[in-house]
Amino acid sequence: MHISQFGKVILLALIACYPLPSWAQTTTIERSVPSSTQAPSSPDPSNSNLKPLTKFNGSTPTLNVSDSQDTFRYTLGAGDSIKIDVFNVPELSGTQVIAPDGTINISLIGAVKLEGLGLDEANALLREKLNPFLVRNIVNVSLLAPRPLNIAIVGEVNRPGPRFLNYTASGAGTGSGAATLTRALESASGITSRADISNIQISRRDGASGRRTIKVDLQALLEKGDISQDIRILDGDSILVPPLSQASASQSRVVSNSTFSPDSFTIQVAIVGEVNRVGPQTLVYSRNGVLPTGLSGATTSAGLSSGGGPVTLSRALQSANGVTEIADIRNVQISRLDEKGQRTIVKANLLDLITKADLSQDIILTDGDLITVPRLDKTNPSEYLQVAKATFSPTAITVQVVGEAVRPGALQLRPNSSFTEAISYAGGLTNDADWRAIELYRVNPDGSIMRRNLVADLNLPMSEESNPGLRDRDVIVVRPSFGSSLLNSTTRFLGNIINPYSLINNVFRK
Secondary structure: OOOOHHHHHHHHHHHHOOHHHHHHHHHHHHHHHHHHOOOOOOOOOHHHHHHHHOOOOOOOOOOOOOOOOOOOOOOOOOOOOOEEEEEOOOOOOEEOOOOOOOEEOOOEEEEOOOHHHHHHHHHHHHHHHHHHOOOOEEEEEEEEOOOEEEEEEEEOOOEEEEEOOOOEOOOOOOOOOOOOOHHHHHOOEEOOOOOOOHEEEEEEOOOHHEEEEEEEHHHHHHHHHOOHOOOOOOOOOOEOOOOOOOOOOOHHHHHHHHOOOOOEEEEEEEEEEOOOEEEEEEEEOOOOOOOOOOOOOOOOOOOOOOOOOEHHHHHHHHHHHOOOOOHHHHHEEEEEOOOOOOOEEEEEEEHHHHHOOOOOOOOOOOOOEEEEEOOOOOOOOHHHHHHHHHOOOOOEEEEEEOOOEEEEEEEOOOOOOOHHHHHHOOEEOOEEOOOOOOEEOOOOOOOOOOEEEEEEOOOOOOOOOOEEEEOOOOOOEEEEEEHHHHHHHHHHHHHHHHHHHHHHHHHOOO
Protein backbone atom coordinates (compact mmCIF):
# COMPACT_ATOMS: atom_id res chain seq x y z
CA MET A 1 0.00 0.00 0.00
CA HIS A 2 1.37 3.40 -1.03
CA ILE A 3 1.31 6.13 1.65
CA SER A 4 1.82 9.71 0.65
CA GLN A 5 4.40 11.94 2.21
CA PHE A 6 1.75 13.85 4.11
CA GLY A 7 0.28 10.63 5.50
CA LYS A 8 3.65 9.52 6.85
CA VAL A 9 4.02 12.76 8.73
CA ILE A 10 0.60 12.40 10.30
CA LEU A 11 1.34 8.74 11.31
CA LEU A 12 4.64 9.66 12.99
CA ALA A 13 2.96 12.47 14.90
CA LEU A 14 0.28 10.14 16.23
CA ILE A 15 2.84 7.54 17.37
CA ALA A 16 4.92 10.19 19.16
CA CYS A 17 1.92 11.57 21.03
CA TYR A 18 0.41 8.19 22.15
CA PRO A 19 0.61 7.95 26.04
CA LEU A 20 0.30 4.18 26.49
CA PRO A 21 3.95 3.31 27.38
CA SER A 22 4.12 6.12 29.94
CA TRP A 23 0.95 4.91 31.64
CA ALA A 24 2.18 1.35 31.86
CA GLN A 25 5.46 2.43 33.47
CA THR A 26 3.72 4.67 35.96
CA THR A 27 1.31 1.92 36.94
CA THR A 28 4.14 -0.56 37.47
CA ILE A 29 6.05 1.82 39.72
CA GLU A 30 3.03 2.56 41.85
CA ARG A 31 2.30 -1.15 42.44
CA SER A 32 5.86 -1.83 43.49
CA VAL A 33 5.68 0.68 46.35
CA PRO A 34 5.35 -1.18 49.71
CA SER A 35 1.98 -0.91 51.37
CA SER A 36 3.60 0.48 54.55
CA THR A 37 4.48 3.69 52.72
CA GLN A 38 0.93 4.29 51.70
CA ALA A 39 -1.62 5.99 53.89
CA PRO A 40 -3.94 3.43 55.51
CA SER A 41 -7.46 3.54 54.28
CA SER A 42 -10.40 3.12 56.62
CA PRO A 43 -12.73 0.32 55.65
CA ASP A 44 -16.18 1.31 54.60
CA PRO A 45 -18.50 0.28 57.42
CA SER A 46 -21.28 -0.38 54.99
CA ASN A 47 -19.20 -2.96 53.10
CA SER A 48 -17.37 -4.57 56.11
CA ASN A 49 -18.39 -8.02 57.36
CA LEU A 50 -16.59 -7.60 60.69
CA LYS A 51 -18.38 -6.82 63.92
CA PRO A 52 -17.05 -3.83 65.84
CA LEU A 53 -14.84 -4.65 68.84
CA THR A 54 -16.59 -4.68 72.20
CA LYS A 55 -14.78 -3.23 75.20
CA PHE A 56 -15.37 -5.41 78.24
CA ASN A 57 -15.72 -4.05 81.74
CA GLY A 58 -12.47 -4.26 83.68
CA SER A 59 -14.21 -6.00 86.59
CA THR A 60 -15.13 -9.01 84.48
CA PRO A 61 -12.80 -11.94 85.35
CA THR A 62 -10.73 -13.05 82.41
CA LEU A 63 -8.01 -15.60 81.87
CA ASN A 64 -4.48 -14.24 81.98
CA VAL A 65 -2.30 -16.80 80.23
CA SER A 66 1.24 -15.67 79.53
CA ASP A 67 3.92 -17.25 77.40
CA SER A 68 5.79 -20.15 78.89
CA GLN A 69 8.83 -18.98 80.79
CA ASP A 70 10.89 -22.13 80.12
CA THR A 71 12.18 -23.36 76.79
CA PHE A 72 11.40 -27.05 76.64
CA ARG A 73 14.25 -28.94 75.05
CA TYR A 74 14.27 -32.68 75.60
CA THR A 75 17.78 -34.05 75.93
CA LEU A 76 18.51 -37.69 75.37
CA GLY A 77 19.93 -39.79 78.16
CA ALA A 78 20.49 -43.31 79.44
CA GLY A 79 17.29 -45.35 79.31
CA ASP A 80 15.65 -43.53 76.39
CA SER A 81 14.20 -45.80 73.71
CA ILE A 82 14.85 -44.32 70.27
CA LYS A 83 14.20 -45.36 66.67
CA ILE A 84 16.86 -44.82 63.96
CA ASP A 85 15.79 -44.74 60.30
CA VAL A 86 18.58 -44.72 57.67
CA PHE A 87 17.15 -44.33 54.18
CA ASN A 88 17.28 -47.58 52.22
CA VAL A 89 19.69 -49.20 54.70
CA PRO A 90 17.63 -51.48 56.96
CA GLU A 91 20.82 -52.97 58.41
CA LEU A 92 21.57 -49.67 60.16
CA SER A 93 17.96 -48.90 61.09
CA GLY A 94 16.06 -50.14 64.13
CA THR A 95 15.16 -49.50 67.74
CA GLN A 96 17.80 -48.99 70.42
CA VAL A 97 17.90 -48.10 74.11
CA ILE A 98 20.60 -45.66 75.09
CA ALA A 99 23.10 -47.47 77.32
CA PRO A 100 23.99 -46.35 80.86
CA ASP A 101 27.11 -44.67 79.47
CA GLY A 102 24.92 -42.58 77.14
CA THR A 103 25.88 -44.33 73.89
CA ILE A 104 24.29 -46.39 71.15
CA ASN A 105 26.05 -48.85 68.86
CA ILE A 106 25.91 -48.71 65.03
CA SER A 107 27.77 -51.40 63.10
CA LEU A 108 29.66 -49.17 60.64
CA ILE A 109 30.76 -46.49 63.09
CA GLY A 110 30.65 -48.20 66.48
CA ALA A 111 29.60 -46.44 69.69
CA VAL A 112 28.10 -42.98 69.37
CA LYS A 113 27.39 -40.89 72.45
CA LEU A 114 23.96 -39.26 72.33
CA GLU A 115 23.55 -38.34 76.00
CA GLY A 116 22.86 -34.64 76.48
CA LEU A 117 21.88 -34.08 72.84
CA GLY A 118 18.52 -33.02 71.48
CA LEU A 119 16.85 -34.97 68.69
CA ASP A 120 17.99 -32.51 66.04
CA GLU A 121 21.56 -32.66 67.35
CA ALA A 122 21.46 -36.46 67.35
CA ASN A 123 20.25 -36.43 63.73
CA ALA A 124 23.09 -34.12 62.71
CA LEU A 125 25.69 -36.20 64.54
CA LEU A 126 24.60 -39.49 62.92
CA ARG A 127 24.49 -37.89 59.45
CA GLU A 128 28.04 -36.64 59.99
CA LYS A 129 29.24 -40.06 61.15
CA LEU A 130 27.49 -41.98 58.33
CA ASN A 131 28.22 -39.54 55.52
CA PRO A 132 31.28 -41.42 54.20
CA PHE A 133 29.22 -44.61 53.81
CA LEU A 134 25.93 -43.35 52.35
CA VAL A 135 25.05 -42.25 48.85
CA ARG A 136 21.94 -40.41 50.02
CA ASN A 137 22.63 -39.25 53.56
CA ILE A 138 19.08 -39.31 55.01
CA VAL A 139 18.96 -40.21 58.72
CA ASN A 140 16.09 -39.68 61.18
CA VAL A 141 16.14 -40.21 64.96
CA SER A 142 12.81 -40.28 66.87
CA LEU A 143 11.97 -40.84 70.53
CA LEU A 144 9.82 -43.90 71.23
CA ALA A 145 9.71 -44.04 75.03
CA PRO A 146 11.29 -41.44 77.31
CA ARG A 147 13.25 -42.54 80.34
CA PRO A 148 12.01 -41.88 83.91
CA LEU A 149 13.11 -38.45 85.13
CA ASN A 150 15.38 -38.36 88.17
CA ILE A 151 14.35 -35.24 90.10
CA ALA A 152 14.46 -33.93 93.68
CA ILE A 153 11.62 -32.15 95.53
CA VAL A 154 12.33 -30.42 98.84
CA GLY A 155 10.60 -27.92 101.09
CA GLU A 156 6.91 -27.79 101.98
CA VAL A 157 5.80 -31.11 100.49
CA ASN A 158 4.56 -34.12 102.42
CA ARG A 159 7.26 -36.48 101.12
CA PRO A 160 10.41 -34.55 100.18
CA GLY A 161 13.43 -36.16 98.57
CA PRO A 162 14.59 -37.64 95.25
CA ARG A 163 12.17 -39.54 93.08
CA PHE A 164 11.62 -40.85 89.56
CA LEU A 165 8.87 -39.21 87.54
CA ASN A 166 7.44 -40.87 84.43
CA TYR A 167 5.94 -39.15 81.45
CA THR A 168 3.00 -41.50 81.71
CA ALA A 169 1.17 -40.55 84.89
CA SER A 170 1.53 -43.76 86.86
CA GLY A 171 0.62 -42.94 90.44
CA ALA A 172 0.43 -39.24 89.72
CA GLY A 173 -3.07 -38.58 88.57
CA THR A 174 -4.83 -39.81 85.45
CA GLY A 175 -4.02 -39.58 81.79
CA SER A 176 -0.63 -39.39 80.16
CA GLY A 177 1.66 -36.77 78.71
CA ALA A 178 4.56 -34.56 79.68
CA ALA A 179 5.79 -34.56 83.28
CA THR A 180 4.76 -31.17 84.67
CA LEU A 181 5.37 -29.32 87.92
CA THR A 182 1.94 -30.12 89.35
CA ARG A 183 2.49 -33.82 88.63
CA ALA A 184 5.82 -33.65 90.38
CA LEU A 185 4.10 -32.15 93.46
CA GLU A 186 1.45 -34.88 93.34
CA SER A 187 4.21 -37.52 93.30
CA ALA A 188 5.54 -35.98 96.54
CA SER A 189 2.09 -36.54 98.18
CA GLY A 190 1.13 -32.92 97.65
CA ILE A 191 2.05 -29.66 99.32
CA THR A 192 1.71 -28.89 103.02
CA SER A 193 -0.54 -26.22 104.52
CA ARG A 194 2.49 -23.93 104.87
CA ALA A 195 3.63 -24.04 101.24
CA ASP A 196 4.15 -20.76 99.39
CA ILE A 197 3.11 -21.83 95.89
CA SER A 198 3.59 -18.31 94.51
CA ASN A 199 7.38 -18.59 94.77
CA ILE A 200 8.34 -22.11 93.72
CA GLN A 201 11.92 -22.38 92.44
CA ILE A 202 13.25 -24.92 89.95
CA SER A 203 17.00 -25.41 89.55
CA ARG A 204 17.76 -26.74 86.05
CA ARG A 205 20.90 -27.78 84.20
CA ASP A 206 21.85 -25.22 81.55
CA GLY A 207 24.60 -26.82 79.48
CA ALA A 208 28.13 -25.62 80.04
CA SER A 209 26.96 -22.57 81.99
CA GLY A 210 25.94 -24.73 84.97
CA ARG A 211 22.45 -24.35 86.38
CA ARG A 212 19.76 -21.70 86.20
CA THR A 213 16.78 -20.99 88.45
CA ILE A 214 13.22 -20.78 87.14
CA LYS A 215 10.60 -19.13 89.39
CA VAL A 216 7.03 -20.36 89.10
CA ASP A 217 3.81 -18.85 90.48
CA LEU A 218 1.22 -21.61 90.79
CA GLN A 219 -1.07 -19.14 92.55
CA ALA A 220 -1.55 -17.51 89.14
CA LEU A 221 -2.44 -20.92 87.72
CA LEU A 222 -5.23 -21.37 90.27
CA GLU A 223 -6.56 -17.83 90.27
CA LYS A 224 -6.08 -16.78 86.62
CA GLY A 225 -5.82 -20.08 84.76
CA ASP A 226 -2.23 -19.31 83.68
CA ILE A 227 -1.33 -22.78 82.40
CA SER A 228 2.15 -21.54 81.43
CA GLN A 229 3.09 -21.73 85.12
CA ASP A 230 2.70 -25.52 85.05
CA ILE A 231 6.02 -25.94 83.30
CA ARG A 232 7.42 -29.25 82.12
CA ILE A 233 10.00 -30.97 84.28
CA LEU A 234 13.29 -32.18 82.87
CA ASP A 235 15.71 -34.83 84.04
CA GLY A 236 17.92 -33.52 86.85
CA ASP A 237 15.57 -30.74 87.98
CA SER A 238 15.54 -29.77 91.67
CA ILE A 239 12.27 -28.27 92.93
CA LEU A 240 12.08 -26.11 96.06
CA VAL A 241 8.67 -25.28 97.62
CA PRO A 242 9.39 -22.54 100.21
CA PRO A 243 7.29 -21.90 103.34
CA LEU A 244 5.05 -18.90 103.75
CA SER A 245 6.89 -15.83 104.95
CA GLN A 246 4.73 -15.34 108.05
CA ALA A 247 4.40 -18.14 110.58
CA SER A 248 0.73 -17.31 111.22
CA ALA A 249 -0.17 -17.27 107.50
CA SER A 250 -2.13 -20.10 105.96
CA GLN A 251 -3.24 -21.05 102.50
CA SER A 252 -6.53 -20.07 100.95
CA ARG A 253 -9.27 -22.60 100.34
CA VAL A 254 -8.50 -22.45 96.61
CA VAL A 255 -4.99 -23.80 97.26
CA SER A 256 -6.22 -26.40 99.77
CA ASN A 257 -8.68 -27.77 97.21
CA SER A 258 -6.22 -27.83 94.30
CA THR A 259 -5.21 -31.00 92.50
CA PHE A 260 -1.69 -30.87 93.95
CA SER A 261 -2.96 -30.72 97.55
CA PRO A 262 -3.22 -34.15 99.19
CA ASP A 263 -6.57 -35.87 99.74
CA SER A 264 -5.38 -37.03 103.15
CA PHE A 265 -2.40 -36.41 105.38
CA THR A 266 -1.27 -36.83 108.99
CA ILE A 267 0.37 -34.31 111.30
CA GLN A 268 1.55 -34.56 114.91
CA VAL A 269 1.14 -31.76 117.41
CA ALA A 270 1.60 -31.47 121.17
CA ILE A 271 -1.02 -29.91 123.48
CA VAL A 272 -0.32 -28.82 127.06
CA GLY A 273 -2.14 -26.73 129.62
CA GLU A 274 -5.83 -26.63 130.40
CA VAL A 275 -7.10 -29.49 128.27
CA ASN A 276 -8.49 -32.82 129.45
CA ARG A 277 -5.85 -34.90 127.63
CA VAL A 278 -2.40 -33.35 127.44
CA GLY A 279 0.41 -34.69 125.31
CA PRO A 280 1.06 -35.46 121.63
CA GLN A 281 -1.89 -35.82 119.31
CA THR A 282 -1.88 -37.40 115.85
CA LEU A 283 -4.34 -35.59 113.61
CA VAL A 284 -5.54 -37.04 110.32
CA TYR A 285 -7.14 -35.00 107.55
CA SER A 286 -9.33 -36.60 104.90
CA ARG A 287 -10.99 -34.66 102.10
CA ASN A 288 -13.88 -37.13 101.78
CA GLY A 289 -14.58 -37.20 105.51
CA VAL A 290 -13.97 -40.93 106.03
CA LEU A 291 -11.05 -40.80 108.45
CA PRO A 292 -11.31 -39.27 111.95
CA THR A 293 -9.51 -36.00 112.49
CA GLY A 294 -8.55 -36.83 116.06
CA LEU A 295 -6.32 -39.36 117.74
CA SER A 296 -6.70 -42.90 116.44
CA GLY A 297 -9.10 -44.76 118.68
CA ALA A 298 -10.20 -41.57 120.44
CA THR A 299 -13.78 -40.86 121.47
CA THR A 300 -16.26 -39.24 119.13
CA SER A 301 -15.41 -35.86 120.66
CA ALA A 302 -12.71 -35.61 117.99
CA GLY A 303 -15.50 -35.58 115.40
CA LEU A 304 -15.33 -36.44 111.73
CA SER A 305 -14.07 -34.27 108.92
CA SER A 306 -17.49 -34.28 107.28
CA GLY A 307 -17.21 -32.68 103.89
CA GLY A 308 -13.47 -32.16 104.32
CA GLY A 309 -11.61 -29.22 105.76
CA PRO A 310 -8.22 -28.33 107.20
CA VAL A 311 -6.87 -29.52 110.55
CA THR A 312 -7.43 -26.47 112.73
CA LEU A 313 -6.81 -25.44 116.33
CA SER A 314 -10.37 -26.20 117.42
CA ARG A 315 -10.11 -29.74 116.02
CA ALA A 316 -6.88 -30.29 117.91
CA LEU A 317 -8.58 -29.24 121.14
CA GLN A 318 -11.44 -31.62 120.35
CA SER A 319 -8.95 -34.48 120.06
CA ALA A 320 -7.66 -33.53 123.54
CA ASN A 321 -11.23 -34.01 124.88
CA GLY A 322 -11.78 -30.27 125.06
CA VAL A 323 -10.61 -27.45 127.27
CA THR A 324 -11.20 -27.32 131.02
CA GLU A 325 -13.49 -24.82 132.73
CA ILE A 326 -10.50 -22.74 133.84
CA ALA A 327 -8.88 -22.48 130.37
CA ASP A 328 -7.97 -19.01 129.14
CA ILE A 329 -9.15 -19.36 125.56
CA ARG A 330 -8.34 -15.70 124.86
CA ASN A 331 -4.60 -16.36 124.91
CA VAL A 332 -4.02 -19.76 123.31
CA GLN A 333 -0.46 -19.94 121.99
CA ILE A 334 0.94 -21.95 119.08
CA SER A 335 4.71 -22.39 118.87
CA ARG A 336 5.71 -22.98 115.26
CA LEU A 337 8.93 -23.38 113.29
CA ASP A 338 9.52 -20.58 110.78
CA GLU A 339 11.51 -20.72 107.52
CA LYS A 340 14.75 -20.12 109.47
CA GLY A 341 14.21 -23.10 111.76
CA GLN A 342 13.36 -20.93 114.76
CA ARG A 343 10.19 -21.10 116.78
CA THR A 344 7.76 -18.22 116.71
CA ILE A 345 4.62 -17.72 118.80
CA VAL A 346 1.23 -17.36 117.12
CA LYS A 347 -1.65 -16.30 119.41
CA ALA A 348 -5.31 -17.16 118.97
CA ASN A 349 -8.36 -15.71 120.68
CA LEU A 350 -10.94 -18.48 120.57
CA LEU A 351 -13.49 -16.34 122.42
CA ASP A 352 -13.70 -14.16 119.31
CA LEU A 353 -14.22 -17.34 117.30
CA ILE A 354 -17.36 -18.31 119.23
CA THR A 355 -18.73 -14.81 119.91
CA LYS A 356 -17.81 -12.94 116.71
CA ALA A 357 -17.47 -15.85 114.25
CA ASP A 358 -13.87 -14.80 113.54
CA LEU A 359 -12.60 -17.82 111.59
CA SER A 360 -9.12 -16.33 111.38
CA GLN A 361 -8.66 -17.32 115.05
CA ASP A 362 -9.16 -21.00 114.19
CA ILE A 363 -5.59 -21.30 112.93
CA ILE A 364 -4.68 -24.08 110.51
CA LEU A 365 -2.10 -26.34 112.14
CA THR A 366 1.07 -27.77 110.66
CA ASP A 367 3.23 -30.69 111.62
CA GLY A 368 5.27 -30.05 114.78
CA ASP A 369 3.10 -27.30 116.27
CA LEU A 370 3.16 -26.93 120.07
CA ILE A 371 -0.16 -25.71 121.54
CA THR A 372 -0.37 -24.17 125.02
CA VAL A 373 -3.72 -23.41 126.66
CA PRO A 374 -3.04 -21.18 129.72
CA ARG A 375 -5.08 -21.01 132.93
CA LEU A 376 -7.43 -18.17 133.79
CA ASP A 377 -6.37 -15.90 136.63
CA LYS A 378 -10.00 -15.46 137.64
CA THR A 379 -12.97 -17.47 136.42
CA ASN A 380 -15.98 -15.78 134.87
CA PRO A 381 -19.18 -17.87 135.21
CA SER A 382 -21.06 -15.97 132.51
CA GLU A 383 -18.20 -16.46 130.06
CA TYR A 384 -18.06 -20.15 130.82
CA LEU A 385 -21.66 -20.48 129.62
CA GLN A 386 -20.47 -19.54 126.13
CA VAL A 387 -17.33 -21.66 126.25
CA ALA A 388 -19.27 -24.75 127.34
CA LYS A 389 -21.29 -24.65 124.12
CA ALA A 390 -18.22 -24.48 121.86
CA THR A 391 -17.07 -27.40 119.73
CA PHE A 392 -13.68 -27.40 121.47
CA SER A 393 -15.29 -28.02 124.89
CA PRO A 394 -15.85 -31.55 126.22
CA THR A 395 -18.93 -33.31 124.89
CA ALA A 396 -19.78 -34.59 128.40
CA ILE A 397 -18.90 -33.96 132.05
CA THR A 398 -19.01 -36.36 135.00
CA VAL A 399 -20.90 -35.35 138.17
CA GLN A 400 -21.22 -37.45 141.34
CA VAL A 401 -24.56 -37.51 143.21
CA VAL A 402 -24.42 -39.18 146.66
CA GLY A 403 -26.90 -39.54 149.49
CA GLU A 404 -30.66 -39.44 149.38
CA ALA A 405 -31.19 -39.70 145.61
CA VAL A 406 -33.24 -42.34 143.86
CA ARG A 407 -30.29 -43.34 141.62
CA PRO A 408 -27.11 -42.04 143.26
CA GLY A 409 -23.75 -42.40 141.54
CA ALA A 410 -21.81 -40.92 138.60
CA LEU A 411 -23.78 -39.07 135.93
CA GLN A 412 -22.70 -38.20 132.37
CA LEU A 413 -24.14 -34.78 131.55
CA ARG A 414 -23.66 -32.22 128.81
CA PRO A 415 -21.32 -29.34 129.71
CA ASN A 416 -22.83 -26.59 131.85
CA SER A 417 -25.88 -28.64 132.83
CA SER A 418 -27.71 -26.99 135.71
CA PHE A 419 -27.80 -28.25 139.28
CA THR A 420 -31.48 -29.18 139.04
CA GLU A 421 -30.83 -31.16 135.84
CA ALA A 422 -28.40 -33.37 137.76
CA ILE A 423 -31.07 -33.97 140.43
CA SER A 424 -33.56 -34.94 137.72
CA TYR A 425 -31.09 -37.31 136.00
CA ALA A 426 -30.49 -38.98 139.38
CA GLY A 427 -34.19 -39.86 139.52
CA GLY A 428 -35.08 -37.15 141.97
CA LEU A 429 -34.82 -37.21 145.76
CA THR A 430 -36.08 -39.79 148.23
CA ASN A 431 -38.74 -39.02 150.82
CA ASP A 432 -36.06 -38.74 153.49
CA ALA A 433 -33.99 -36.13 151.61
CA ASP A 434 -33.61 -32.58 152.91
CA TRP A 435 -34.27 -30.76 149.62
CA ARG A 436 -33.74 -27.35 151.24
CA ALA A 437 -30.05 -27.87 152.07
CA ILE A 438 -28.26 -29.83 149.36
CA GLU A 439 -24.49 -29.39 149.24
CA LEU A 440 -22.39 -28.76 146.12
CA TYR A 441 -18.63 -29.37 146.31
CA ARG A 442 -16.18 -28.11 143.67
CA VAL A 443 -12.40 -27.99 143.37
CA ASN A 444 -11.17 -24.43 142.72
CA PRO A 445 -8.25 -23.62 140.37
CA ASP A 446 -6.00 -23.03 143.39
CA GLY A 447 -6.78 -26.50 144.78
CA SER A 448 -9.17 -25.40 147.53
CA ILE A 449 -12.65 -26.88 147.95
CA MET A 450 -15.75 -24.74 147.44
CA ARG A 451 -18.93 -25.69 149.31
CA ARG A 452 -22.36 -24.26 148.58
CA ASN A 453 -25.84 -24.98 149.99
CA LEU A 454 -28.57 -25.09 147.36
CA VAL A 455 -32.32 -25.70 147.24
CA ALA A 456 -33.53 -28.49 144.98
CA ASP A 457 -36.43 -26.58 143.47
CA LEU A 458 -36.92 -28.01 140.01
CA ASN A 459 -38.87 -24.92 138.92
CA LEU A 460 -35.90 -22.59 139.37
CA PRO A 461 -34.40 -21.06 136.19
CA MET A 462 -30.71 -21.49 135.56
CA SER A 463 -28.68 -18.86 137.41
CA GLU A 464 -25.29 -18.74 139.09
CA GLU A 465 -26.85 -17.80 142.45
CA SER A 466 -29.66 -20.37 142.88
CA ASN A 467 -29.28 -22.94 140.07
CA PRO A 468 -25.66 -22.84 138.83
CA GLY A 469 -24.17 -24.67 135.89
CA LEU A 470 -22.11 -27.69 136.82
CA ARG A 471 -18.47 -28.39 136.08
CA ASP A 472 -16.61 -31.62 135.48
CA ARG A 473 -15.97 -33.59 138.72
CA ASP A 474 -18.56 -31.66 140.80
CA VAL A 475 -20.02 -33.59 143.76
CA ILE A 476 -23.62 -33.18 144.96
CA VAL A 477 -24.40 -34.44 148.48
CA VAL A 478 -28.05 -34.98 149.40
CA ARG A 479 -28.39 -35.41 153.17
CA PRO A 480 -31.48 -36.72 155.03
CA SER A 481 -33.79 -34.24 156.67
CA PHE A 482 -33.75 -33.63 160.46
CA GLY A 483 -37.08 -35.41 161.02
CA SER A 484 -35.98 -38.37 158.95
CA SER A 485 -32.71 -38.59 160.86
CA LEU A 486 -34.52 -38.44 164.23
CA LEU A 487 -37.03 -41.12 163.19
CA ASN A 488 -34.26 -43.38 161.92
CA SER A 489 -32.30 -42.92 165.15
CA THR A 490 -35.36 -43.78 167.27
CA THR A 491 -36.10 -46.81 165.13
CA ARG A 492 -32.57 -48.07 165.45
CA PHE A 493 -32.60 -47.49 169.27
CA LEU A 494 -35.85 -49.35 169.74
CA GLY A 495 -34.64 -52.12 167.50
CA ASN A 496 -31.57 -52.60 169.69
CA ILE A 497 -33.82 -52.93 172.79
CA ILE A 498 -36.44 -55.21 171.28
CA ASN A 499 -34.09 -57.52 169.50
CA PRO A 500 -32.66 -59.30 172.67
CA TYR A 501 -36.16 -60.04 174.05
CA SER A 502 -37.23 -61.37 170.69
CA LEU A 503 -34.18 -63.60 170.58
CA ILE A 504 -34.86 -65.08 174.08
CA ASN A 505 -38.55 -65.59 173.27
CA ASN A 506 -37.63 -67.46 170.09
CA VAL A 507 -35.22 -69.70 172.04
CA PHE A 508 -37.82 -70.75 174.69
CA ARG A 509 -40.39 -71.40 171.99
CA LYS A 510 -38.10 -73.96 170.50
